[in-house]
Amino acid sequence: PIKNISILSGNVIATFIAGFMNILVMVYGGKYLFHIDWGKSDIGVLLLLGAFIFTITCLGLFISSFFKTQQQLSSIVPVITVSTSMLGGCMWPLEIIQSKTLLFIANLTPQKWALEGIKDMIMYGHGIESIVTPVLVLLLMGIIYLALGIRFINASK
DSSP states (O other): OOOHHHHHHHHHHHHHHHHHHHHHHHHHHHHHHSOOOOOSOHHHHHHHHHHHHHHHHHHHHHHHTTOSSHHHHHHHHHHHHHHHHHHHTSSSOGGGOOOHHHHHHHTTSHHHHHHHHHIIIIISOOOGGGGHHHHHHHHHHHHHHHHHHHHHHHHHO
């Protein structure tokens, strides 16, 4: 008998590792094959993207706790992904948004914090110190999503 927490932790860890491996290929493949400039600190970029992957993985666990079948989950994930990406500034810059409500909601999306850190490091040339707040916020979001996901999955059993 394996506890639910062990199974869920194993799934989160395996998903995180797979996502991080993809990021490694993207960052270093882009750097050496396509000469993409990732800013002053590759480690900072990887740290920020690692925190983002952790948060998104835990968000996926949280969202999956509400659905009973894979088809239900796969039908709602694109809606959540696109809408949070829009709100987080991935589709257009948040600087053009005037609504205080939308800007507040943007602060609740992981995409906003990851994009803010990436912009600071790559576009504006800041060092690794510029990502401390985004990384901490992403890790906090991830921990909250993980705790809620585990709680709701355990409650549904």
